[in-house]
Amino acid sequence: MIEAQRAAARRVEAVLTGHSLARLQDDPPVPVAARAAAMDLTQGTLRHLGQLRAVVAQLATRGVPEAPIEALLVVALYQLLHTRAAPYAIVDHAVTATREHSPNRAAAGFVNALLRRFLRERDPLLQRAAREPEGRWSHPAWWVRQLEAQYGAAAAPILEAGLDHPPMALRANLRRIDPIVCAERLAAAGFAHRVLDNGALLLDQPVAAAKLPGYAEGELSIQD
Numbered sequence: 001m002i003e004a005q006r007a008a009a010r011r012v013e014a015v016l017t018g019h020s021l022a023r024l025q026d027d028p029p030v031p032v033a034a035r036a037a038a039m040d041l042t043q044g045t046l047r048h049l050g051q052l053r054a055v056v057a058q059l060a061t062r063g064v065p066e067a068p069i070e071a072l073l074v075v076a077l078y079q080l081l082h083t084r085a086a087p088y089a090i091v092d093h094a095v096t097a098t099r100e101h102s103p104n105r106a107a108a109g110f111v112n113a114l115l116r117r118f119l120r121e122r123d124p125l126l127q128r129a130a131r132e133p134e135g136r137w138s139h140p141a142w143w144v145r146q147l148e149a150q151y152g153a154a155a156a157p158i159l160e161a162g163l164d165h166p167p168m169a170l171r172a173n174l175r176r177i178d179p180i181v182c183a184e185r186l187a188a189a190g191f192a193h194r195v196l197d198n199g200a201l202l203l204d205q206p207v208a209a210a211k212l213p214g215y216a217e218g219e220l221s222i223q224d
Contacts, residue, residue, distance in 0.1 A: 007035075
């Protein structure tokens with residue numbers, strides 16, 4: 001888990017400092033076994049970034065820490081809120097990563113204290129974070145205002161949907177395979193799905209691309 005946490009923190013740090021996630025390269029490279037988890041942690045953290053940063057702002061009474069530390073904190077907070085990993089392991093790994101990579105000797109103690117305080121005061125911290133639009137919806141405040149102005153009360157479910165984990169959609173390569181055959185192979189492999197009107201295939205649960213029948217052969221691709 002520690003490799004995935006570190007890799008996710010590096011990616012989140014890059015985004016916080018103005019880089020595009022799509023253009024990032026892993027340096028150092030992420031171990032194969034940790035790649036899927038690292039991407040899941042990265043995307044989950046960015047999806048809830050407004051809430052997570054609002055929590056950090058409450059806990060960091062002397063000001064928001066520098067980007068590398070803030071990135072580690074928001075990833076660890078995401079893990080504590082949205083994964084089943086043991087809290088003690090999440091905190092320990094974040095402290096270890098801070099100690100190894102930060103020149104500031106006090107940073108590890110700061111990270112440890114902040115995360116442990118979150119575990120003690122979780123509900124009040126989240127409630128206070130939700131008082132502001134970005135902390136509640138994890139969307140930019142200007143976007144929340146625009147949706148509310150346009151849709152009124154109906155903006156709430158739109159904003160809620162933006163926090164959901166996106167579905168995994170597949171597209172059959174029509175030059176190599178018929179979509180019906182592709183759907184049959186998915187069913188035979190145990191991947192529950194449904195076929196959309198436009199021919200796309202929507203999986204009930206996301207899976208690693210390498211496990212999909214025909215993916216390695218170029219018979220299907222993942223569609224955003």
